[in-house]
Amino acid sequence: MNDVVTLAHGSGGKQTAELIDTVFKAHFSNPEFTADDAALLSVGGANLAFTTDGFIVSPPEFPGGNIGKLSICGTVNDLACMGAKPLYMTCAFVLEEGFPLAKVEAYAAAMAETAAEAGVRIVAGDTKVAGKGQVDGLFITTTGIGLATEGVHLSGALARPGDAVIVSGDIGRHGCTILLARSQFGIDADVTSDCAPLWGTVQSMLETTKDIHVIRDATRGGVGTVLHEIAAQSGVGIRLDGAAIPVAPSVRGVCGMLGLEPLYLACEGRLVIFAPKDKAPAIVETLRQGKYSGEAAIIGEVTAERPGRVVVRTEIGAETLLPPPGGELLPRIC
Structure with missing residues (x-):
């Protein structure tokens, strides 16, 4: 693995897997640590799915959506891929000094609209402002929790011949x-x-x-x-x-x-x-x-x-x- 972080480490390919295995998994490994889209956790008799995701898309607006819509879809879909009904989400914004407030509001409105379609509620969040040039406009991180469907067992380790x-x-x-x-x-x-x-x-x-x-x-x-x-x-x-x-x-x-x-x-x-x-x-x-x-x-x-x-x-x-x-x-x- 390289001695410094490169863009390839965030592209989802071989270098991303190496970073996860040699750094994050090496330090964070525990019985619930997962390679799947969300962790499955048993809490008080309920089977829950829990996931988090960061969004730094460039450009933040594109035909078919924007970074706000994307931040909801990405987390909702990770829960869904574990057979879990999305229930609640939190979101964190990192904003660059000088970024237009009108765009922040537009992305928040897209998040609210998409969350309503997905049947999930945004219940908490955090806001940070970084100095000019420290962030490319805005970054959004969303975390979601959902209720796992009874009798469903999904994992990337369960594919079978046939x-x-x-x-x-x-x-x-x-x-x-x-x-x-x-x-x-x-x-x-x-x-x-x-x-x-x-x-x-x-x-x-x-x-x-x-x-x-x-x-x-x-x-x-x-x-x-x-x-x-x-x-x-x-x-x-x-x-x-x-x-x-x-x-x-x-x-x-x-x-x-x-x-x-x-x-x-x-x-x-x-x-x-x-x-x-x-x-x-x-x-x-x-x-x-x-x-x-x-x-x-x-x-x-x-x-x-x-x-x-x-x-x-x-x-x-x-x-x-x-x-x-x-x-x-x-x-x-x-």
Whole structure:
């Protein structure tokens, strides 16, 4: 690992995992410390999920949302991925001296609107102001607590050979949106972030069947990073059908021009689901009726072969290894 922190340490790939394992896990490890999206805790007879997340997206406003909306979605979705109904949240703002108050209010209003949709209450918070140049506008940290659904057991370590791999919609839109919003490439494309609160999506799946092994939201590092994480945690191989992976034509076009892989572009409103093959069609049918999951699809399967590896079957029938994520994938997407 490098002797100093680099942007790659925050991109969700190999360097992020190394930082967590060699520094944070080494010092914080305890029976409740988790590699999943939220910790599951038993408190006074109640089974709760608990999570926290920081948001430093640049730019803070983008087609389909802003940093306020994103800060609610990110935490609500981490709870949902553990099968927990979001109940309460706290938020902390770090503001740069000179930042417009009108923008702070706009982001707070977006947070309130998104929290109302998600059915979660913001009950406490904190505000700090840093000197000019010490913060890039504003940073938001949100913490959430939710009530775990009885009879549901979800973890990145529970994928099994024979599982189907499902995505809840087209991938890579958030990362592509942020990239274009920076106006670095002069590309004009109609791309909107998929940023959305997903507890309703998860709840509908669990009402269809509780026989689901893994649910993850594909944020930093996108679907590709999530698949590598789960393959490693569960000690399984994953085989994808490249032709079945839904990618919006506009996103595919941008990726083609810039040489990017859509599987490694961030999502903020998409889930990756692992479930037994016989349950997968019903899950997909349920998802396609949802507000944020109309393009759900089965994109692959879990195998006992090549544990820890992800293989993609191309449209011409060849198979290629999906390389592990590394380096600076796409900084500051969440």
